[in-house]
Amino acid sequence: MIYADNAATTRISDTAFAKMLPFLREQYGNASSQYSLGVKAKKAVEHARHQVAIAIGADASEIIFTSSGSEANSWVIRGIAEKFHNKPIHVITSSIEHHSVLNAFLTLERSGVEVTYITVGKNGLVEVADIKAAIKPHTRLVSIMFANNEIGTIQPIAEVGQLLKGKDILFHTDAVQAVGHIPVDVSRLGVDFLTASAHKFYGAKGTGILYKRSGIELVPLVFGGKQEHGLRAGTENVAGIVSAGCAIEESIELMANEAKRLRKMVEDTIEGIKEKIPSVRVNGDVFHRLPGTVNLCFNGISGESLMHLLDLKGICVSTSSACTAGRDNPSHVLLALGLSEQEARSAIRISYGRYNTTAEVEKVIIEICNAYFKILGNC
Numbered sequence: 001m002i003y004a005d006n007a008a009t010t011r012i013s014d015t016a017f018a019k020m021l022p023f024l025r026e027q028y029g030n031a032s033s034q035y036s037l038g039v040k041a042k043k044a045v046e047h048a049r050h051q052v053a054i055a056i057g058a059d060a061s062e063i064i065f066t067s068s069g070s071e072a073n074s075w076v077i078r079g080i081a082e083k084f085h086n087k088p089i090h091v092i093t094s095s096i097e098h099h100s101v102l103n104a105f106l107t108l109e110r111s112g113v114e115v116t117y118i119t120v121g122k123n124g125l126v127e128v129a130d131i132k133a134a135i136k137p138h139t140r141l142v143s144i145m146f147a148n149n150e151i152g153t154i155q156p157i158a159e160v161g162q163l164l165k166g167k168d169i170l171f172h173t174d175a176v177q178a179v180g181h182i183p184v185d186v187s188r189l190g191v192d193f194l195t196a197s198a199h200k201f202y203g204a205k206g207t208g209i210l211y212k213r214s215g216i217e218l219v220p221l222v223f224g225g226k227q228e229h230g231l232r233a234g235t236e237n238v239a240g241i242v243s244a245g246c247a248i249e250e251s252i253e254l255m256a257n258e259a260k261r262l263r264k265m266v267e268d269t270i271e272g273i274k275e276k277i278p279s280v281r282v283n284g285d286v287f288h289r290l291p292g293t294v295n296l297c298f299n300g301i302s303g304e305s306l307m308h309l310l311d312l313k314g315i316c317v318s319t320s321s322a323c324t325a326g327r328d329n330p331s332h333v334l335l336a337l338g339l340s341e342q343e344a345r346s347a348i349r350i351s352y353g354r355y356n357t358t359a360e361v362e363k364v365i366i367e368i369c370n371a372y373f374k375i376l377g378n379c
């Protein structure tokens with residue numbers, strides 16, 4: 001099998017897997033228990049909190065573990081509505097956010113919150129000037145994703161942070177696709193909230209991360225015990241949290257070399273396919289993008305057919321994000337770039353990761369071209 005869908009999820013790293021295992025069996029204590037088995041679990045959680053904090057330039061007290069990136073995103077967005085209830089609320093986001101952000105805003109809209117969706121250019125990037133123009137006296141939150149999960153474009157987060165500096169507006173970035181893959185330093189971004197997810201950087205599934213800048217208030221979403229600084233109740237997923245700490249440390253260590261290697265793989269893929277299919281098109285900005293992710297349009301065929309044929313050859317790619325795959329609608333991200341429905345339906349996303357090899361890239365190119373001409377022949 002060739003797994004080229006690392007934006008959907010990644011295989012856990014061997015080190016992270018080995019580190020988390022004892023916390024599922026020998027050291028299975030509840031991190032809130034007072035005896036030594038519990039204290040050991042608590043220590044492991046706090047060590048992971050430090051590892052995550054160091055990786056993103058935060059203080060450990062600013063890191064909260066959740067069950068997923070989706071939970072962390074929903075929490076921040078729903079929290080704003082609670083914080084400012086009885087006051088007019090306006091929020092700004094982009095039209096290409098992940099559905100955990102868009103659907104949370106949709107829910108707020110239904111309860112009377114005013115939401116401005118900033119459109120993106122053909123390159124998939126937001127313009128800081130558009131955000132500036134959208135700000136109103138009652139704007140409470142700006143939420144712009146760090147890197148897009150479908151096309152891989154990287155937004156000018158530090159510039160948005162600069163724009164919001166000194167204003168009484170909270171700033172959140174969904175950095176689920178960025179953390180562990182490109183440098184992310186909260187101390188330089190001007191963000192109040194940042195979200196990440198361990199399974200996107202070779203940790204286990206089921207552990208999300210919320211960075212909440214010190215001094216910023218956020219009402220709890222989940223009630224119960226006093227876990228996670230008293231803000232997020234629920235027995236900690238100790239094993240998952242340990243995997244997150246280990247995986248993030250490892251990803252930072254490997255980042256520079258990996259980025260170079262993955263960028264070359266993506267370039268080779270585009271060139272290789274273009275040689276046989278000159279009409280293939282890259283969606284989104286070619287410079288401001290994640291190293292391993294590329295989204296391609298194959299005009300005249302359906303991306304879904306292409307994905308299924310590749311699956312028969314043991315190659316995993318996707319037509320959109322894993323969360324929207326299987327739905328009938330074309331990608332909201334590609335439509336936002338100005339693509340027609342037909343063009344949007346012709347796209348696939350390839351996302352390489354740590355375990356992909358150059359030989360696999362060769363095979364991906366060959367099989368994509370074979371499948372394309374096979375589908376075209378049957379049209």
Ligand SMILES: Cc1ncc(COP(=O)(O)O)c(C=O)c1O
Nearest residue numbers: 068069070098149174176177197
């Ligand atoms: C940009 C982005 N945000 C949020 C999420 C949700 O993260 P999780 O799978 O941990 O809920 C994803 C997952 O695909 C994502 O790509």
